[in-house]
Amino acid sequence: MTHASSENSGPVIELNSVTRRYGTGTAEVSALQGIDVTIEHGDFVAVMGPSGSGKSTCMNILGCLDTPSSGSYRFMGIDVGQLSRDQRALLRRHYLGFVFQGFNLLNRTSALENVELPLIYRGTHAKERSQKAKKALASVGLTGWETHTPAELSGGQQQRVAIARAIVTDPSVLFADEPTGNLDSARSREIMELLTSFNRDRGLTVVMVTHDAMMASYAKRIIRFRDGFIENEESNGGR
Amino acid sequence: MFFETILIAMREIRRNVMRSSLTILGIVIGVAAVITMVTVGDGATKQVANEISSLGSNLLDVRPGQSFRGPGGTRSGAPMFKIADADAIEREIFGLAGVAPIVGRTAQVIYGNDNYVTQITGSTNNYLDVRNWVLSGGRIFNDVELKAGAAVCIIGDTIRKQFFEGQDPIGRTIRVVKISCQVIGVLKPKGQSGFGTDQDDFLLMPLRTVQRRIAGSTDIGSISVSAMDGVSTDKVKTDIERLMRERRQTGKNEDDDFNVRDMQEIVKTLTGTTKLLTTLLGAVAAVSLLVGGIGIMNIMLVSVTERTREIGIRLAIGAMEKQVLMQFLIEAVVLSCFGGIIGIILGIAASVAGAGALKVPFVLNIGIVAISFVFSAGVGVVFGYFPARKAAHLDPIEALRHE
Ligand SMILES: Nc1ncnc2c1ncn2[C@@H]1O[C@H](COP(=O)(O)OP(=O)(O)OP(=O)(O)O)[C@@H](O)[C@H]1O
């Protein structure tokens, strides 16, 4: 991307009075009612809040998967609202990794091919592609499961394939919507250690939704949502 | 980028074996059905056209008896023709190329230990011209043979094959009923008729010979007349009708007790019938094309939900709209063309088999091959591509949420 120079100056994410409304008329739901968020490079943010408070909605906007109804979103200083569809696709392709609340893996497609997918769109060569994908799968503890399709994997295993797919491209920012929602606490901790190490060693900025205070404690900062507003932000100096 | 998209499209085809093969099947059925039916139909038409041209298209047949009672005047009690009737037609009708009086009988023919039942036709040399027969060997009758009613004959190719396979029949003697008869000529084959009659299964003798020695009467069964090129057969027909009414002294209010059949009319009816057959087969084929098309459509539309989710995933991980569309287009084109090619191969194979079984010539209509291919493949491409177009234009999250 052309604006890579701005990487070390200013925040990576800046939301200004962002709203998101669903539906129209009497059926209208205001999922986000004016959100201001700033996230710096290398930050590790946990987003918490009750169900329906707008966490996923906010994550989708941050991940350039959805567009705000009003307000502005600057990513590395670029106003995302001004970008074309293709430019946003390139932004996702080169800078963002996303782990969905519902995995969103391709059916009937092996774990390895699922993880390879973002690399194919990047034009990575076949050999390098499968190497990187295998490495990513290994990093989430799925060595030996490469040829299994989602239907042959447990929920937790599918979640880990989704994480491998999100990190295989070495993104600048990883968005993870409840990445440990389907995992037991030991496995959850492993994933959190993994994300923490990416954050620490590679400078990966992580934004993660979780309901679990234990998981949130890995983050440097916690943002709490309530009814489409940010209730409070606290820094998590402990770790 | 193009290469990656091809890779993705191929992976998607391989992954969805069921969907892919159903799409291919729909196209195969459509294409193969159309090609087979139209090719066989065209073959039948060609066959009829061939027969007609071998018959001679300026031909008129004059027979005693009323037309609606069918040929064979004796049944209707109408008087038979005499040789004088044929002479009168030749003398008084303008624009004729030839007139051939005909007496026919079915009889047994014997050569050595072989015997065979065939059609004996008594006529003059004109018969050969009027009915478009050509000699493959030997000679035609001479005047002496014709006048004297000599025991000579010209044989059709079927009889040559029956008796003289591998030998020269000219000069040999066969027994026709009780007459020893010398073969003086052999006819070139015209081939099997599509209506089950073997045109070459007959032998020709001088008119007198048949009248005197076989039929035992001076009657003639029918008169074949051929009009000159450029002369209207309709005109010739009415002229003959008038002449015959005169000669037979048919009263003003009486119906004809003879009939003149214009081969051109028969030709028209026959080609009309076979054209109708082709149209009918074509219609049946069009229906199968349509059914195949609907099948493809169905499969494509049913898979839209799943594919919309797939599109959402691809967009979310950084695919551009045009890459997704290209992928879907490649998938659709590859499947459709593959199905189309298999359909063409199967269709041609079935046509060859069908033409062989029905004994009609194999005439491949390239236009139909192209049309059926383009139609089926078009349906595949359109219904593979257009649902995707809508989905690829959504925000990734909307595509992912699609139910
Ligand atoms: N596509 C949609 N159409 C209509 N309303 C929606 C849609 N998506 C979300 N909402 C509404 O927006 C609000 C916020 O939803 P969101 O998914 O962001 O909540 P969440 O905080 O992620 O909840 P959870 O913790 O259960 O995942 C909810 O009231 C929800 O009903």
Ligand SMILES: [Mg+2]
């Ligand atoms: Mg959520």
